[in-house]
Amino acid sequence: MTDHTVLIAGGGPTGLMLAGELALAGVDVAILERRTNQELVGWRALGFHARTIEVFDQRGIAERFIKEALVTQTTSFAGAIRDIGDFPTRHNYGLGLAQKHIERILAGWVDELGVPTLRGIEVTGFAQDEAGVSVELSDGTSPRAEYLVGCDGGRSVIRKAAGIEFQGWDATGSSLIAEAEFDEEPEWGMRRDTHGIAGFSKPDANGGIRAQAAEEGAGPTGEPTLEDLSKAIIRFYGTDFGLRSAAWITRFNDVTRQAAAYRDRRVLLAGDAAHIHSPMGGQGLGVGVQDAVNLGWKLAQVVKGTSPDTLLDTYHAERHPVAARVLRNTMAQVALSRVNERTDALREIVADLLQMEEPRKHVAGMISGLDIHYDFGAPADVAADGVEVIEAVDSEAHPLVGRRMPDLDLMMPDGPLRVFTLLHTARPVLLNLGAPGTRERALSPWADRVQLVDATYDGPWELPVLGDVPAPAAVLIRPDGHVAWVGRANGINADLAADAGFSNALTKWFGPATS
Incomplete structure (x- = not known):
């Protein structure tokens, strides 16, 4: 090889x-x-x-x-x-x-x-x-x-x-699920009793019967057998309905x-x-x-x-x-x-x-998974040797930072475009929502790595669970769709070229600047 x-x-x-x-x-x-x-x-x-x-x-x-x-x-x-x-x-x-x-x-x-x-x-x-x-x-x-x-x-x-x-933690319970054949018609639907949960269904008209049954306690640890399945079904129904064969049997539990x-x-x-x-x-x-x-x-x-x-x-x-x-x-x-x-x-x-x-x-x-928020910690200065020096740049980070970027319908010079379309190639994006051309100078040392996109968006900024958030002037989006930095319309992030937090974020996530 x-x-x-x-x-x-x-x-x-x-x-x-x-x-x-x-x-x-x-x-x-x-x-x-x-x-x-x-x-x-x-x-x-x-x-x-x-x-x-x-x-x-x-x-x-x-x-x-x-x-x-x-x-x-x-x-x-x-x-x-x-x-x-x-x-x-x-x-x-x-x-x-x-x-x-x-x-x-x-x-x-x-x-x-x-x-x-x-x-x-x-x-x-x-x-x-x-x-x-x-x-x-x-x-x-x-x-x-x-x-x-x-x-x-x-x-x-x-x-x-x-x-x-x-x-x-070890398992506290175990269940079997199988695609099986029976000599008798089973009791369709799910049953819940003191033993746990069991049931029968036929999700595929051309396939076998899907059988599920909880085992006693944590169950065995080896590969499940037809006998194991029979015992588990009998615990609930008093019969295994003439269990004949199984195309496959899977054991799952709550080991964590x-x-x-x-x-x-x-x-x-x-x-x-x-x-x-x-x-x-x-x-x-x-x-x-x-x-x-x-x-x-x-x-x-x-x-x-x-x-x-x-x-x-x-x-x-x-x-x-x-x-x-x-x-x-x-x-x-x-x-x-x-x-x-x-x-x-x-x-x-x-x-x-x-x-x-x-x-x-x-x-x-x-x-x-829509509420996932990565904690990036305090903003940091990154020296030329790559060593981070923690220095607060903005004590109140924008709520977008660390969260998924919403898939907004942007307006581009040549028509509408979705945010997610910009991520199809898995490259980072600096989305400039202000005046066109205002971000090029600050981004130029990373222009070989980060896409600069000038666009407008006039709709609401709303996140699942969190709700409405302030509209940013610019957003730096990582390839995984999470927001690495936000430029505010007003305040210390208004002048991107003077904002150390922007260059720090670029260096931290996308490597040192090139000359």
Whole structure:
């Protein structure tokens, strides 16, 4: 096998998205995938939420998913749907789409970008030094890469080989889900009793019966068997309805863990390799995709020598708290899903609270990912040697800073244009909403890296959960769609050329100025 600048272990949604991000930046990247083909057997994710749709839209591929998916309100907490139809986003809904189709669509996009996927190959170990990583593969080869990223799931070989702790909590409950055949017609629909939740459905008219049943306690830890499924069904119904066979059986539980560090020098983790949790709320796939979009442009700038490798530390700083919050909310949902009279009473009270406007917005924003806010800390001066010197420039940061940039309908000299269209190439954007030409001088030392776009916008500035925010005069947008800096219409940011905060933000995120 030949060497590559970046090797990605794992060709699931997270690995595919990261490969696409790196390819857009012109980085030589390859995916190592143990499966011999794209086929995905068994139950995995069944869709994703609004912020993930936005992320795909930022790359111009959202419609590929939308046209195949069920467009619906998927934002749920402890089993209760929270409608986000009134949220100020172009995608105020979720998508129902099986992971096998999500992977197929992503793989098609990655193929278009020219990324090789090397199948039937597993990473068995690695050794890293100051110059790169030697990756040991199951075929006996040991290619070199500047960086190795583990997107290889909850049992990540990369994480274990790096010695990164996987801290958290063991499972308290376990369930089986399967596509099976029965001699007798089962009891259709869902059943909830003291054992937990079980049920039967037929989501595909041409497929088998979808069976689900909670196991006793935390359940076994090995691969599930037909006997395990039979026992779980009998616990609820007193019969297994003549269970005959199963095309696949998947065991899932609420084990909850997070990597203590997302980076060990030249090795990084993303997706389930960095965090696992209960599937309640359907957040896992989206969190992994957003990990990839946060990491991709940063890793690209480092390997191309645009930014120092300390930029990669911001990946952990920003994404670790996001996943930690997901872990906590899924643990809360599992607790609220227990089947007993006391939990039933608590669940009723929580449901009443979530009928109120502010709690609904808070929880829906959290589950959908639309409320994510990266804390960039105090503004900093960056010396020529790249060392940050903290110096307050604006004690009251604009509320947009660290949050997702809304997909506004801009007016350009040659007609209307959406903000997300500007992000299709995964390049940073300085959006100037003031007089044309007023930003060129200040941006010129970074003009080779940052797009300057002069536009106007007269509509409202409204963010999900947060509400209305002051209209800015200029916005510096990172490739992941988050706002790095805001120029105010009045105050210390009015004169961009004199604003140290602007040049500091450019240097911090997009490397030192060029002469």
